[in-house]
Amino acid sequence: MKTTLRGIALLALAVHAVAETQYIRFGKLIDGKGKVWTNVAVVVENDRIRSVENDTQPPTGATVIDLRRYTAIPGMIDAHTHMTYYWDQTPGTIPWTQSGARQSQVTVFLAQENALKTLQAGVTTVRDLGSSEYADIAMRDLINRGAMLGPRMFVSGYGLSVTRRPARPGFAFPPGGTADGVAEVLRVVRQQVAAGADVIKMYASTGSDQDVTGFQTFTYEEIKAAADAAHGLGRKLAVHSYGPDGARDAVRAGADSIEHSTDMDDPTIAEMVRRGTFYVPTIDHNRYYVEYRQQFGYNEAVAARLNDYIRRNLETARRAHKAGVRFAMGSDAVFTMFGQNTRELEWFVKAGMTPEQALVTATTNGAALLGMENSLGAIAPGYFADIVAVEGDPMQDIGVVIRNVRWVMKGGKVIP
Numbered sequence: 001m002k003t004t005l006r007g008i009a010l011l012a013l014a015v016h017a018v019a020e021t022q023y024i025r026f027g028k029l030i031d032g033k034g035k036v037w038t039n040v041a042v043v044v045e046n047d048r049i050r051s052v053e054n055d056t057q058p059p060t061g062a063t064v065i066d067l068r069r070y071t072a073i074p075g076m077i078d079a080h081t082h083m084t085y086y087w088d089q090t091p092g093t094i095p096w097t098q099s100g101a102r103q104s105q106v107t108v109f110l111a112q113e114n115a116l117k118t119l120q121a122g123v124t125t126v127r128d129l130g131s132s133e134y135a136d137i138a139m140r141d142l143i144n145r146g147a148m149l150g151p152r153m154f155v156s157g158y159g160l161s162v163t164r165r166p167a168r169p170g171f172a173f174p175p176g177g178t179a180d181g182v183a184e185v186l187r188v189v190r191q192q193v194a195a196g197a198d199v200i201k202m203y204a205s206t207g208s209d210q211d212v213t214g215f216q217t218f219t220y221e222e223i224k225a226a227a228d229a230a231h232g233l234g235r236k237l238a239v240h241s242y243g244p245d246g247a248r249d250a251v252r253a254g255a256d257s258i259e260h261s262t263d264m265d266d267p268t269i270a271e272m273v274r275r276g277t278f279y280v281p282t283i284d285h286n287r288y289y290v291e292y293r294q295q296f297g298y299n300e301a302v303a304a305r306l307n308d309y310i311r312r313n314l315e316t317a318r319r320a321h322k323a324g325v326r327f328a329m330g331s332d333a334v335f336t337m338f339g340q341n342t343r344e345l346e347w348f349v350k351a352g353m354t355p356e357q358a359l360v361t362a363t364t365n366g367a368a369l370l371g372m373e374n375s376l377g378a379i380a381p382g383y384f385a386d387i388v389a390v391e392g393d394p395m396q397d398i399g400v401v402i403r404n405v406r407w408v409m410k411g412g413k414v415i416p
C-alpha cells in the first residue's frame with residue numbers, strides 16, 4: 001500500500017516535470033503592464049506564462065507558434081455576462097419565454113455555444129452576473145475541469161431581488177434570489193456563497209430588457225447588509241441599478257461595482273473615484289436589443305425608449321470617465337449577443353477614452369475587479385497564458401480587438 005502511494009506520487013512528479021513549453025512569436029505585444037513590445041516571444045509552460053522576451057532562440061523542445069503578423073493582447077475579461085441565457089433561434093419563439101421554460105440541465109449543455117462564441121471573440125474570462133438553479137456554477141466547474149470549452153467563469157448564482165411582479169411573462173426573477181429586509185438579504189448572500197458563488201449580484205432597481213425604468217428596489221440598509229456580508233465572506237458585490245438612486249446608495253454602501261446606471265449625480269461619481277468603485281455601464285447591451293428587436297418582438301416605441309436609455313448611459317459614462325472613475329468592460333451579453341462581447345469598447349472610445357484606456361477596462365481593470373490582478377489581465381511571467389492575437393494596431397483603432405481577432409489561447413491551449 002505504502003509503495004503504491006509512493007509510486008503515484010512519483011508519477012505525479014514525473015508528469016509535472018515534463019512541462020509542455022510553447023514559444024509564441026508576435027510582431028507586437030501589449031503586455032497590460034504598460035509596455036508595448038516589438039519582435040517578441042512569449043514562453044508558455046503548461047497553462048502559465050514563463051517569460052516575455054525579445055524573439056531570439058526558442059528553447060530546445062519547445063513548440064514554436066509563429067504569429068509575427070499579429071499583435072498580442074492579454075485575454076480579455078467581460079465583467080458582465082449571463083452565459084446561461086440561451087435561445088436556439090427557432091422561428092416564432094421569443095428568447096425570454098423559451099429560456100424560462102427550459103430545464104437548467106439542458107441549458108447548461110446548450111449554453112456551451114455562448115461560451116465558445118465568447119472565447120472566440122478573445123474573451124478568456126467572464127464575470128457572470130445572474131443565473132438560476134446554479135446553472136452558472138455547473139458551467140464554471142465543467143469548464144475548469146476541461147469537460148467544456150469556455151472562458152474562465154466567476155459566477156454569482158442567484159442575483160438578489162426584492163419581491164416583485166414578474167418582469168415579463170414566462171421569465172420571473174428566480175425565487176431563489178428573493179430577499180426582503182436585512183435578515184433575508186443576509187440569508188440569500190450566505191446561501192450563494194455556500195453554493196459556491198464567486199461574487200454577489202444584487203438588483204437594486206427595476207429595469208431589464210425592454211423595461212428601462214430605474215426605480216430603486218433595495219434600501220440603503222439592505223444594500224449595506226449585502227456588501228458587508230459579501231465582504232465578510234471574501235466576495236465582492238456587484239449592484240445592478242438602471243437609475244441613479246440605487247447607484248447612489250450602492251456606492252455609499254460599499255458596492256464594488258455599479259452595473260448599468262444612468263444619470264448618476266456628481267457627488268456619487270466623486271464618491272466612486274474616492275472609493276475606487278468600478279463602473280460597468282453595459283451601453284452596448286441596449287444597442288443589441290434595438291438591433292435585434294424583431295427577435296424580441298419589440299416595436300418602435302420600445303426601440304425609441306432603449307435608444308433614449310443608450311444616450312443617457314453614454315452621457316453618464318462620459319462624465320464618469322472625465323471625473324476619473326475606473327471602468328470595467330461588461331457586455332451584459334444574453335442570448336445571441338455572445339460573440340459581440342467586446343463591442344462595448346467602441347462606446348468607451350465614444351465616451352472619451354483613448355483606445356489604450358478602453359483596452360485597459362477589458363484587461364487590467366477587469367482583473368482587478370475580480371481580485372485576480374496577479375494572474376489575469378496581463379501577459380507577464382506567472383500569469384495564466386491567456387493571449388489573443390489581433391491583426392492591426394489596437395492603440396490606433398479599438399475596432400481591431402473587436403473585429404480582427406485571429407487567434408486565442410486560454411491557459412496555454414489554443415482555441416479552435
Ligand SMILES: [Zn+2]
Pocket residue numbers: 080081082129130332
Ligand atoms: Zn445583466
